[in-house]
Amino acid sequence: xxxxxxxxxxxxxxxxxxxxxxxxxxxxxxxxxxxxxxxxxxxxxxxxxxxxxxxxxxxxxxxxxxxxxxxxxxxxxxxxxxxxxxxxxxxxxxxxxxxxxxxxxxxxxxxxxxxxxxxxxxxxxxxxxxxxxxxxxxxxxxxxxxxxxxxxxxxxxxxxxxxxxxxxxxxxxxxxxxxxxxxxxxxxxxxxxxxxxxxxxxxxxxxxxxxxxxxxxxxxxxxxxxxxxxxxxxxxxxxxxxxxxxxxxxxxxxxxxxxxxxxxxxxxxxxxxxxxxxxxxxxxxxxxxxxxxxxxxxxxxxxxxxxxxxxxxxxxxxxxxxxxx
Amino acid sequence: xxxxxxxxxxxxxxxxxxxxxxxxxxxxxxxxxxxxxxxxxxxxxxxxxxxxxxxxxxxxxxxxxxxxxxxxxxxxxxxxxxxxxxxxxxxxxxxxxxxxxxxxxxxxxxxxxxxxxxxxxxxxxxxxxxxxxxxxxxxxxxxxxxxxxxxxxxxxxxxxxxxxxxxxxxxxxxxxxxxxxxxxxxxxxxxxxxxxxxxxxxxxxxxxxxxxxxxxxxxxxxxxxxxxxxxxxxxxxxxxxxxxxxxxxxxxxxxxxxxxxxxxxxxxxxxxxxxxxxxxxxxxxxxxxxxxxxxxxxxxxxxxxxxxxxxxxxxxxxxxxxxxx
Numbered sequence: 306x307x308x309x310x311x312x313x314x315x316x317x318x319x320x321x322x323x324x325x326x327x328x329x330x331x332x333x334x335x336x337x338x339x340x341x342x343x344x345x346x347x348x349x350x351x352x353x354x355x356x357x358x359x360x361x362x363x364x365x366x367x368x369x370x371x372x373x374x375x376x377x378x379x380x381x382x383x384x385x386x387x388x389x390x391x392x393x394x395x396x397x398x399x400x401x402x403x404x405x406x407x408x409x410x411x412x413x414x415x416x417x418x419x420x421x422x423x424x425x426x427x428x429x430x431x432x433x434x435x436x437x438x439x440x441x442x443x444x445x446x447x448x449x450x451x452x453x454x455x456x457x458x459x460x461x462x463x464x465x466x467x468x469x470x471x472x473x474x475x476x477x478x479x480x481x482x483x484x485x486x487x488x489x490x491x492x493x494x495x496x497x498x499x500x501x502x503x504x505x506x507x508x509x510x511x512x513x514x515x516x517x518x519x520x521x522x523x524x525x526x527x528x529x530x531x532x533x534x535x536x537x538x539x540x541x542x543x544x545x546x547x548x549x550x551x552x553x554x555x556x557x558x559x560x561x562x563x564x565x566x567x568x569x570x571x572x573x574x575x576x577x578x579x580x581x582x583x584x585x586x587x588x589x590x591x592x593x594x595x596x597x598x599x600x601x602x603x604x605x606x607x608x609x610x611x612x613x614x615x616x617x618x619x620x621x622x623x624x625x626x627x628x629x630x
Numbered sequence: 631x632x633x634x635x636x637x638x639x640x641x642x643x644x645x646x647x648x649x650x651x652x653x654x655x656x657x658x659x660x661x662x663x664x665x666x667x668x669x670x671x672x673x674x675x676x677x678x679x680x681x682x683x684x685x686x687x688x689x690x691x692x693x694x695x696x697x698x699x700x701x702x703x704x705x706x707x708x709x710x711x712x713x714x715x716x717x718x719x720x721x722x723x724x725x726x727x728x729x730x731x732x733x734x735x736x737x738x739x740x741x742x743x744x745x746x747x748x749x750x751x752x753x754x755x756x757x758x759x760x761x762x763x764x765x766x767x768x769x770x771x772x773x774x775x776x777x778x779x780x781x782x783x784x785x786x787x788x789x790x791x792x793x794x795x796x797x798x799x800x801x802x803x804x805x806x807x808x809x810x811x812x813x814x815x816x817x818x819x820x821x822x823x824x825x826x827x828x829x830x831x832x833x834x835x836x837x838x839x840x841x842x843x844x845x846x847x848x849x850x851x852x853x854x855x856x857x858x859x860x861x862x863x864x865x866x867x868x869x870x871x872x873x874x875x876x877x878x879x880x881x882x883x884x885x886x887x888x889x890x891x892x893x894x895x896x897x898x899x900x901x902x903x904x905x906x907x908x909x910x911x912x913x914x915x916x917x918x919x920x921x922x923x924x925x926x927x928x929x930x931x932x933x934x935x936x937x938x939x940x941x942x943x944x945x946x947x948x949x950x951x952x953x954x955x
Contacts, residue, residue, distance in 0.1 A: 317734040318718065318748055325714065325747045337749035339715060341767075342667035349749060351763065353719040355756035389650065390664060393643065394678040394719075394761040409642040422650045423643055424662035424674060427761070431680035436719040436752070436761035438676065442666075 333532070334451050335383040335517060336441070346448055347389075348441045350380035356433040361476060366404045368496045369435075370411030376519070377439040378419065378500035379570040383517040385449045385509040386441030388419040388502060393426035394436040419502065447509045449574070454514040454533035458575040460599040461584075463501050465547040466522060467559050468494035470566025480554065487549040494547075498570035504595070507587040508574055515574035521565035526573055527608060533575075536606035539599040541617060564610075564619075575601055658857070659776050660708040660842060661766070671773055672714075673766045675705035681758040686801060691729045693821045694760075695736030701844070702764040703744065703825035704895040708842040710774045710834040711766030713744040713827060718751035719761040744827065772834045774899070779839040779858035783900040785924040786909075788826050790872040791847060792884050793819035795891025805879065812874040819872075823895035829920070832912040833899055840899035846890035851898055852933060858900075861931035864924040866942060889935075889944075900926055 319332050329346060330338035336348035354373050356362050364372075374391070381388055393412075397404075416423060472495025474480035475488060482488040501517070508515060514533055516525050522539075530537055544563045551559065576584050588595050602609070610617045644657045654671060655663035661673035679698050681687050689697075699716070706713055718737075722729075741748060797820025799805035800813060807813040826842070833840060839858055841850050847864075855862055869888045876884065901909050913920050927934070935942045 315753055317730045318751065318753075320738065325745070328715070328747050328749055331747060331749050332751075337715070337717075339749065339765075341670065341672065345666065347666065347672075349715070349717060349765075351717040351719050351751050351761075353721060353752045353754045353761065355721060355754050358754060358756055390653065390662070390674070392662075392674060392676040392763050394676050394763075396678060396680060396759060405642045409645075412643075413645065420650070422653050422656060424653055424656050424664065426643065426657075426676050427678045428640055428643075429678045429680050429683060431683055431759060432757045434721060434756060434759065436676075436678065436763075438717050438719075438761075438763040440664075440674075 330448070330450065335380040336386065338384070338443070338448055340445070344445055346443045346445055348381055348384045348386040348443055348448065349438065350377060351436060351438045352377050352380070353434060353436045364496070366408035367411040370408040371415060371497055373435050373437055374412055374415050375498050375500045376570065377437040378502060379498070379517040379519070381439060381441040382501045382505035383449065383515045383572055384441070384443060385447065385505045385515070386443045387506065388421045388439065388441050390424045390440040391416065391421055392438040393423060394429075395426065396429045396431040396434045398431065398433055449505070449508060449512050449515040450532070451514050451516055451529050452532040454529050454535050454575040454601050455577065456535060456601055456603055458513050458577050458601040459581065459597050460526070460537060460539065460573070460575050460601060461595050461597050462518070462522070462545065462571050462573050463504050463593055463595045464569070464571040465545045465550065465594070466518070466569055466571065467550050467562030467566050468547050469498060469568040469570070470562035471550055471554060472496065473568070482553050484552070487553050490547065490549045491553070495568065498568065500570060501572045501593070503591045504572055504588060504593045507591045507593070508572070511580045511584050511587060512574040512576055515572055518569045518571045518573055519567060521567045522573060523564045523608070529573070529575065530608060533601070534604050536602040536604050536608060537599055538602055538606070538609045538611055541610055541612045543596060543598045545594070545596040655773070655775065660705040661711065663709070663768070663773055665770070669770055671768045671770055673706055673709045673711040673768055673773065674763065675702060676761060676763045677702050677705070678759060678761045689821070691733035692736040695733040696740060696822055698760050698762055699737055699740050700823050700825045700895065702762040703827060704823070704842040704844070706764060706766040707826045707830035708774065708840045708897060709766070709768060710772065710830045710840070711768045712831065713746045713764065713766045715749045715765045716741065716746055717763040718748060720751065721754045721756040721759045723756065723758055774830070774833060774837050774840040775857070776839050776841055776854050777857040779854050779860050779900040779926050780902065781860060781926055781928055783838050783902050783926040784906065784922050785851070785862060785864065785898070785900050785926060786920050786922050787843070787847070787870065787896050787898050788829050788918055788920050789894070789896040790870045790875065790919070791843070791894055791896065792875055792887030792891050793872050794823060794893040794895070795887035796875055796879060797821065798893070807878050809877070812878050815872065815874045816878070820893065823893065825895060826897045826918070828916045829897055829913060829918045832916045832918070833897070836905045836909050836912060837899040837901055840897055843894045843896045843898055844892060846892045847898060848889045848933070854898070854900065855933060858926070859929050861927040861929050861933060862924055863927055863931070863934045863936055866935055866937045868921060868923045870919070870921040
């Protein structure tokens with residue numbers, strides 16, 4: 306995910322000279338969608354993780370192996386795709402066998418869990434970074450795009466929000482958590498996010514749009530609104546928090562992290578009224594927690610944050626994603 | 631392309647826990663081959679280029695945009711694939727609009743030439759590096775693998791060898807070339823290698839194996855021999871050199887660069903006796919230069935370098951690829 310000024314860079318690459326007929330979706334969603342035959346689409350997504358920017362230099366190789374793939378899987382989840390193939394480009398400052406063994410064990414454990422195969426890649430010397438290109442398969446016509454939200458659709462998120470930002474704060478000594486179980490839970494949520502693959506697949510015929518929450522609810526929901534040409538009302542009192550987060554931080558801090566903390570890798574999706582019953586059944590079968598947090602409205606109303614149905618004006622400093630509002 | 635000790639790293643990733651039936655070729659060839667329907671295969675290849683390792687930090691953005699894609703296309707050429715889709719991960723130390731404009735113009739010019747589309751990627755801040763994942767299409771059953779060479783097959787290369795290494799030497803002031811046309815030619819061969827896409831496609835039904843020359847003839851041919859379980863005899867007097875290279879360096883230097891200089895991005899391929907006539911016609915139609923340089927032999931004979939049919943024992947220092955012999 307590009308962010309901040311690096312969004313600008315994407316503009317240099319968002320041009321199509323030769324529009325191929327087999328490219329159903331190019332740049333602009335969680336994945337590109339490629340058509341090879343009439344039955345299935347291939348979903349492709351690329352993520353780069355650079356040491357010191359996307360992960361702390363102190364991260365363990367096992368956590369890095371896990372998280373780099375989980376982040377990439379999350380993009381597939383947001384389209385409703387079945388994970389299939391991975392290409393891994395790994396740049397390392399030096400040959401370190403212990404590091405490589407731990408990293409690759411962790412990576413392959415997750416690949417195996419999802420029935421994926423590593424099909425290629427490249428290993429080079431240089432400052433630590435990784436680029437993963439993941440591919441998945443989706444039955445033709447059933448991919449969930451960012452652009453399908455319509456006025457009146459209900460807005461949902463899976464799981465709980467803000468935990469990952471709290472876990473990062475623990476790692477950086479910005480948040481002190483004495484209770485070991487809460488500390489462990491928040492760290493896990495940051496280091497071992499669960500890609501919502503099953504949920505994404507269950508949403509294929511039910512959700513009108515979806516995105517994964519990498520930058521924070523406000524920033525990511527805005528992508529849905531932009532692509533769908535809609536507005537939204539979010540009921541702040543309905544945002545789902547974990548028990549650990551509620552116990553360890555103030556309600557105000559929890560709200561900030563839920564809205565703009567980033568890296569939760571939950572799904573945010575919209576569902577038409579007519580599909581709400583089926584949604585309860587489908588996600589119930591998947592054993593997945595999900596919460597309705599608002600409703601899609603007309604573009605003219607923008608993105609409104611409400612508490613007890615009253616507009617809330619949040620004035621926060623230091624939250625870039627939000628301040629771009 | 632991994633090289634040197636970084637070959638070791640690949641071993642950590644060359645394991646298959648869940649072997650997917652749709653993976654026709656995993657790690658171990660120029661591209662992975664993925665099967666989506668019964669008619670076509672997808673060829674996928676990933677290359678990372680790191681500043682100071684894969685390209686000089688002084689390279690122009692236009693040359694970098696060209697070469698990074700050309701190198702990636704060369705892997706498709708070696709399988710006989712039709713170029714289709716590109717994912718680009720670009721890590722930049724800073725936002726530089728002039729750099730980005732020149733880089734992306736150059737990239738899109740070549741994408742357009744090959745009828746390709748950029749379908750996704752990622753832009754991040756960090757030390758300059760690029761990872762490209764390229765995908766192409768091949769009719770099912772017609773991909774050219776490294777593993778198909780058989781005893782008696784003839785060994786060919788496209789174009790001329792050693793020019794790229796000479797061009798790099800010019801850039802690094804290790805080779806002085808006063809004649810402007812020769813200098814320009816050698817620089818172009820290093821900075822603007824021509825991926826042999828048309829040649830690869832023409833070879834689909836004719837060649838028994840192929841690889842692209844990224845590390846140098848000896849090192850790359852050895853991959854064919856390893857995968858095909860064969861040996862080879864190379865006739866050194868038959869190696870093709872450009873007029874510029876012959877004019878500017880000694881025969882001994884030209885030979886070294888041809889065998890182990892690397893980055894020529896020509897194809898090395900093998901052809902059964904029965905296909906030699908058809909080869910002349912097919913590559914003649916493509917307007918491509920190609921030269922027979924030897925013949926595949928039994929594994930027990932290893933890789934033999936001959937001059938006037940006599941074994942040549944080359945004792946060079948400082949040529950890693952060759953010294954690994």
